[in-house]
Amino acid sequence: MTLGYVLRRIIVSVPTVLLVVLMVFVAIHLVPGTAVDMMLGTQNYLTEDQIRQLYHQYGLDKPLVVQYFAWLKNTLSFNFGVSLRTGKPVLQLILSRLPVTLELAALSMAIALTLGIVLGVVSAVKRNGFIDDIIKVFSLIGISSPAFWIGSIFIVLFSGLFRGFNIFGYVPIDRDLLKNLQSMLLPSLTLGLMICAQIVRVTRASMLDVLRQEYIKTAMAKGVSRTVLIFKHALKNALIPVVTVSGIQLGYLIGGTIVIENLFALPGLGRLLLQAVNERDYPVVQSIVLFVAIMIVALNILIDFVYTLLDPRVELK
């Protein structure tokens, strides 16, 4: 991978990120109800004049275009502003939530990839057999079940089963590793199993494709052992679509998984975003979206790089 390629990709990504941010800015401002409305609720005691002052104080009385460029200008100088509702710096809010979301994403992906690839390969090798049927049913259930349902089932099964097991109450990784992993187990298992189901299907299909190819027959004819054949010759080549799917899923995980974070009371990015949207906390919403958009673009570049590792024929120009 050349430096030139990376630079070019970064430059090309700038309009994408800006477009995403602009769209979110317009969308969140088009939704009826402003930050001031949410603040006052239906119990407000303020006069019309005081309400106008609040709009002015938060800069919400200015035209949208002015608000957008003011935000953009501040953001480009790394001033992400202050949350309208909590008064906390936005950057601090995002950075405090990011480790949770990243850890959840990493653990879920680890579970999904380990289980998904193994089951996918077994399924392809034992094609149309009894084990294949079971794996197919498993992945179909995984794909069709909503996350909140699987999560709820886990909660019901686990609560009270192992006394002292820390299902809820997130503990930061640097404070107590064991408690941290306990609180992360069920949410990452929930997400991991769902994504695993997709990876199983893609791995299976891709493996079947590769196993049909001529060079596999040649290798078999040369007497290569079955294990080496499957894991060295076939799997490596079958992984490209798996990497693509995993990349997309990882992007989704980094955006924060609102439902799972709510269910397991994890202080992640998704919950912060949901709260910010509900409260119309504009600077928080915009900065999170900007952050996630940049991460996803970076992830995509990284995935391209993984392609070259898997298949030397892929060249990044």
Added chain:
Amino acid sequence: MKRLLVAVVLFASVVLLASGKLTIAVDVEPVGLDPHLVTAFASHRILENVYDGLLRFGENLELLPNLAESYEIPDPYTIVFRIRQNVKFHDGRPLTVEDVIFSFKRILDPETKSPAAAFYQDVDSIEAVDERTVKFKLKKPMASAILPNFAGVNSSIISKKFFESGKNLQLETNGTGPFYLAEYVAGNYIVLKKNPYYFVQGQPVLDEIKFVFMPEELSRVAALKNRDVDMAKISEPLNVRQFSADKYNIFKSATLSYYLIGINTTRKPFDDPRVRNALNYAINRDAIVKTVAFGEGVVTGPMHPSIKVWALPPEEFEEYKYNPAKAKELLAQAGYPSGFEFSIVTSARYNFDKVAQVIQAQLAQIGVKVNIELVEWGIFIKRWRESDFDAFISMNSGSMEPDIQFYRHFKTGGSTNVFKFSNPKVDELLELGRSTVDTEKRKQIYNELQRLLVKESPVIFLYCANQFFVADRSVEGFKLLPNESLIFLRETYKK
């Protein structure tokens, strides 16, 4: 020897009682920490344990002395508070009369934009009489009506020196309350710790309270069963039934918050009071309490029936007795013999949507077709504020004080009179009520007002739901108040 043994046991039990850490799962996280600015319910629940007002509410919402050790009303225009001595803020500074005056000046300063400013808009002057006494002079003779406001979180006393040292009160706290804020991890939890300077002997009993934010009820139920938490807020009565009374302490109380149908009284056909009253007769309130709240609630009139000093019970109102025949008769008189169609705007919070569905079914029986417009909360607030509705279903926080309960909602042009309701007699009674000091006379005025409000029905009062906290058997001393306050955490302990 025996005596010694008893003394040792007593001492040991006091020591045991006097320690402990309580973990509570709550549904919502505070939004901001400045006591003079916060409007979010969840912020109030934390801050009422960190800050103190001049007065506070007792178990039955009676007004009790707090930072003011006593008060008197020499005439309807004057309130005099005697400030308690030897009270310290969490940073160790003593509470002074200056702090009290500064707090109210800050609330009243338009720059602060405090929601409490409206409570004190008729305050003419605040002055220190001596080092222990503060006098409020009012522009109107409404000393009795204004008094409960002094017990609210938005009227907390802050430290002048702390604020003037440039601290941002939305992020940092320094009160005189039983607990100080020790740690706040956004999205995760808040830890309150015992205030060693707290002025009430023997309180708080607990060393530490940890509020864990768990938005999903299912998670709160599971966390309690799994003993991850000692206590949890449970909203749905059906979920409360999962906890047996022999294994858990179930804390339950009525709430003053009331479900209501708000009506835009300027839109046809609701500009005719007969039509509004037809809805009153056609709605079976008991059925709503049974189906939506599983019986965990009480039907209410304009004031919660438990506030016996002021409230007329719902049975007193002919209009609140389920009578579809009478409803049809009224509709026919108003010129709608075969009914009409209208929309109810509501949001899927606190079971508003379910209340709407029951009402939809009940009104269908008198030929009135209801379209339910279910919208997101922000959209609801906007439409509510702009009176952009035929009718809405929502919940209002109620008050013990009739002036607070009624004035801003029903006064012509009142700050929350989104019903666009205007009635000269109602306006007259509202003004008379707030400027009368004699309780017996006030009672007569508010009785007349309640009857008139039901007759005119800009709002159809429905019911007040019960609230629940479920705790481990070891948790004792806790009480829930009808205003949903958690101030009894200072008396709570673990066995």
